[in-house]
Amino acid sequence: MADTFLDSTELVLNMGPQHPSTHGVLRVILKLDGERVLGTECVIGYLHRGVEKIAENRTWQMFAPYVDRMDYVAAVSNGLGYCLAVEKLLGVEAPPRAQAVRVILTELNRIASHLLWLGTHALDIGAITPLFYCMREREWILNIYEKYCGARLTTHAFRIGGLQYETYEGFEKDCLEFCDLFEKRIDEYEELLTGNRIWKQRLTGVGVLTADDCKEYGVTGPMLRAAGVKWDIRKAQPYSGYEKYDFEIPTRANGDTYDRYMVRMQEMRQSARIVRQAVGAIPPGPIMAKVGKVIKPPAGEAYVSIEAPKGELGYYVVSDGSTQPYRVRIRPPSFVNLQALDKMCRGALVADVVAIIGTTDIVLGEVDR
Amino acid sequence: MAATPWESELTRALKEEFGDQILEFSSYLGQNFLVAKPDAAIPILESLKENHDFDYLVDVTAVHWPEKPEPFEIVYIVYSFARNERIRMKIRIAEGWKPRTAAAVHLTANWLEREVYDMFGIEFEGHPDMRRILLPEEWATFPLRKENSILKMDQHWVQENLGIESGQ
Missing domain, CATH: 3.30.460.80 (NADH:ubiquinone oxidoreductase Nqo5 subunit)
Known part of the structure; x- marks a missing residue:
C-alpha cells in the first residue's frame, strides 16, 4: 500500500463550482503532479437557462431584455449587439443621436466591466485594496445608468431602432465628471499595481497565449490584443459610428497575464476618451428610427458582431418572416475564451490557475447562457 | 429582398x-x-x-x-x-x-x-x-430541435434531480 501511495504522484483536484475565485459556478477539474498542473477540464452549464430556445418562443422585442442576463456585468453591450443584429435584418439604422448615446453607455459599460474584472482579479491574487476602489468608481457608472433608465445592471437600455428614453437633464455633465474623476483614479490603481513587485511576479509569464494560439482557439478581445494582434471590431468593422471617434487599440507583445492586465488598463483610458468625444458631440434629432410597433423582419439571416468588453460578441439571427425569431445564435466571447484555459494552465502552478481564470475574464451567465 | x-x-x-x-x-x-x-x-x-x-x-x-x-x-x-x-x-x-x-x-x-x-x-x-x-449527461432531449417544446422538456430528469413537481 505504502509503495503505491508513494509511486502515485498524480492527484485529481476539484475546484468549484462553489469557489470564490472561479467567478461564478465554474467547475475545473485539475490533474496535478505536486504543484504542477498536468491538465484541466472545465465543467460548465450550471447556469444554463436555454436563452436561445427562449428566443424562439418570444417576439423580437420581447427577447431583448433576456440578452442582458447573459453577461450581466456588461448588459449594455449585449443589448447593443442584439439591437444591431435585428436592425440589420430590418434594414434600419438608429438615428445619429441614438448612436452617440449608445456609444457613451456602451463605453461606460466597458469601463464598469473592466473595473469589476480588475477588482476581483486583484483580490484573487491577494491584493485586497483595489477591489474597494474599483467598486467605488463602478458605482458612479451604475448611478448614471440608474438615472438614465432606472436599472443598474440589467438595464435594457436600448430598443430595436434606437432608444426608448431621452437623456436626462445633466447626463452630459455626469459623464464628463466621471471621466475627469476616473482618469485620476486609474493612475492611482496603476500606482498600486503596475510597478508592484509582487503583482509583477505573480503575473509575468503566467498563462501565455501566443497570437497563433489565440487564433486557433478563437480567443478575441483584450486577450488577443495582449498577444500583439491589433484587432478590435470597433476599428476593423465599425458600427454605431465608432469610425468618428479618435481612439487607439492598445496592444502588448507577450500574451501573458501581466500584458492582459496592461491592455485592459489602457482600454479603460481609451473608453473614457471615447466617452468625452461622444458627450461633446451628441447631435440633436430623433432617438428612434421608423420601426413598426410589430417587428417582422423579412425572411433571411444575418450575423452581426460587436467588440464587447470580453471579445467578439456575435448574434446570428434567422427570421422566417414572422414576429418571432426563427433562431438566435449567440456567439459568446466568454465561452470561446474559456476553452483556452487548459492550454494556459498546463505546466503552471496551482496558484497560477486562480490568476489565469481571473485574467480570462469570464462571466458564467454568458458561458452557460 | x-x-x-x-x-x-x-x-x-x-x-x-x-x-x-x-x-x-x-x-x-x-x-x-x-x-x-x-x-x-x-x-x-x-x-x-x-x-x-x-x-x-x-x-x-x-x-x-x-x-x-x-x-x-x-x-x-x-x-x-x-x-x-x-x-x-x-x-x-x-x-x-x-x-x-x-x-x-x-x-x-x-x-x-x-x-x-x-x-x-x-x-x-x-x-x-x-x-x-x-446540459447534464443524462438529459433526454436535444432542446433546439423544433419538435421540442420549451415546456416540460425533460420532466423525468427535473423531477428526479430537482424535485420540482411541474417538471418545468
Whole structure:
C-alpha cells in the first residue's frame, strides 16, 4: 500500500463550482503532479437557462431584455449587439443621436466591466485594496445608468431602432465628471499595481497565449490584443459610428497575464476618451428610427458582431418572416475564451490557475447562457 | 429582398478548386456566404485557412428546418484578419448524417461542435470528445430541435434531480 501511495504522484483536484475565485459556478477539474498542473477540464452549464430556445418562443422585442442576463456585468453591450443584429435584418439604422448615446453607455459599460474584472482579479491574487476602489468608481457608472433608465445592471437600455428614453437633464455633465474623476483614479490603481513587485511576479509569464494560439482557439478581445494582434471590431468593422471617434487599440507583445492586465488598463483610458468625444458631440434629432410597433423582419439571416468588453460578441439571427425569431445564435466571447484555459494552465502552478481564470475574464451567465 | 449572387476573386479560386462541390455563392444584406455539399465542408475550411488566410473560425452552429428534406443546416463562420473579411459556409444534412469534425482544422471547433451536439443531437465524426457540454449527461432531449417544446422538456430528469413537481 505504502509503495503505491508513494509511486502515485498524480492527484485529481476539484475546484468549484462553489469557489470564490472561479467567478461564478465554474467547475475545473485539475490533474496535478505536486504543484504542477498536468491538465484541466472545465465543467460548465450550471447556469444554463436555454436563452436561445427562449428566443424562439418570444417576439423580437420581447427577447431583448433576456440578452442582458447573459453577461450581466456588461448588459449594455449585449443589448447593443442584439439591437444591431435585428436592425440589420430590418434594414434600419438608429438615428445619429441614438448612436452617440449608445456609444457613451456602451463605453461606460466597458469601463464598469473592466473595473469589476480588475477588482476581483486583484483580490484573487491577494491584493485586497483595489477591489474597494474599483467598486467605488463602478458605482458612479451604475448611478448614471440608474438615472438614465432606472436599472443598474440589467438595464435594457436600448430598443430595436434606437432608444426608448431621452437623456436626462445633466447626463452630459455626469459623464464628463466621471471621466475627469476616473482618469485620476486609474493612475492611482496603476500606482498600486503596475510597478508592484509582487503583482509583477505573480503575473509575468503566467498563462501565455501566443497570437497563433489565440487564433486557433478563437480567443478575441483584450486577450488577443495582449498577444500583439491589433484587432478590435470597433476599428476593423465599425458600427454605431465608432469610425468618428479618435481612439487607439492598445496592444502588448507577450500574451501573458501581466500584458492582459496592461491592455485592459489602457482600454479603460481609451473608453473614457471615447466617452468625452461622444458627450461633446451628441447631435440633436430623433432617438428612434421608423420601426413598426410589430417587428417582422423579412425572411433571411444575418450575423452581426460587436467588440464587447470580453471579445467578439456575435448574434446570428434567422427570421422566417414572422414576429418571432426563427433562431438566435449567440456567439459568446466568454465561452470561446474559456476553452483556452487548459492550454494556459498546463505546466503552471496551482496558484497560477486562480490568476489565469481571473485574467480570462469570464462571466458564467454568458458561458452557460 | 432576396440573396444576390456573390462573385469575387475568392469565389473564382474556390470554384476552380472545388467545382460542383460548392452549390452556391450568395450575398444577403452585404454578407457573403456559400453553400457546399456536406462532404466538402472540411476541405473547404482547410483551403480557406491555408490558401486564403481565413485563420479564425468564429462560430459553428446549426438551424433546424424540420419540413425540409435535409432538415439541419450547419453554419460555419470564418474570418480573416489579413483581409478583414467575414464569410459563412453552410451545409445541409439529413437526419442522422454525421458531418466530419472541424476540430482538426481549428481547435476552437471542439467546444462549438459539442454545443451543436448538445442542442441538436448532430454528432461530429472524428471529434475528440463528443459529449454534451451545457446540459447534464443524462438529459433526454436535444432542446433546439423544433419538435421540442420549451415546456416540460425533460420532466423525468427535473423531477428526479430537482424535485420540482411541474417538471418545468
